[in-house]
Amino acid sequence: MSELELNDYIQAIAYQIPKDGNVINGDSFFMKVTDEYFICAVADGLGSGEHAYHSSNAIREVVEKNHDQEVKLLIDCCNQVLKNKRGATLSILKVHFSPMTFTYSAVGNIQFILSCPSGRIIYPLPVQGYLSGKPQKYRCETFTYEKGSKFIIHTDGLANPGIKSLASSSSSIEEISNYLKIITKTGKDDMTYIVGQLF
Ligand SMILES: [Mn+2]
Structure with a gap:
């Protein structure tokens, strides 16, 4: 399954x-582009299968219904929805096109990297653990x-795909996506990625 979102400010591929x-x-996952912002959640x-899906899909629905809200509030709403469900890890990225800023928050082992053409690499570290409906501290950086x-x-x-060098390479996001698709053929766990470029 793959999806593409784009406007003048962003192009993104999810798979x-x-x-x-x-x-x-x-x-x-969830992705949404408006004239002002792009938001995605993974x-x-x-675990895997149906119970894992119930938790991750509940998170997707929360972000879909409230995509206009800020990341800090969203991640807390996502935590709340997991009460009496299996836990989940979560990462939310929200890009504001006009000031050219992005806010990122993650709990657990979902990896994220953003590489700027100047060579600057932004690699915010997630809070360890997972969301389970219990009160939790979040880190939310802009x-x-x-x-x-x-x-x-x-x-x-997706194990050790070398995202730092991939994101910094001159490859297009289609090329990066095709490469990631090939190296995920082993299939030991559910896998999701989103690759994007901001303009
Ligand atoms: Mn997993």
């Missing part, structure tokens, strides 16, 4: 594939970006 032998993917339900910056977000179904 996901379930663990070998599974029909249901325990990861979920969630990885603990950075500036440059025109042409590329980013990659992926769940742990």
Whole structure:
């Protein structure tokens, strides 16, 4: 499954594939572009299959319904929705085109990198653990970006893809996406990635 979102400020490709032998993917993602912002969320339900999907999909629905809200509020709403469900890891990226800033927050092992054409690399570290509906501390950081910056977000179904060098390379996001698709063929876990470029 893959999806493409674009306007004058962003181009992004999302792709996901379930663990070998599974029909249901325990990861979920959401992407939305407006004239002012781009928001995406990637969630990885603990374990795999149906119960993992219930958690990650509940997160997707929260972000879909409230995409106009800020990241700090969203991540807390996502935590709340996991009460009495299996836990999940989550990463939310919100890009504001006009001031050219982005806010990022993550809990758990979803990787993110943004590489600017000047060589600046932004690699915010997630808070360890996972969301489970219990009170939790979040880290929510805002950075500036440059025109042409590329980013990659992926769940742990993609092992050591070398995203730093990929995001910094001159490859287009289609080329990066095709490369990631090829190296995920092993399928030991559900896998989701989003690759994008900002203009
Ligand atoms: Mn996983």
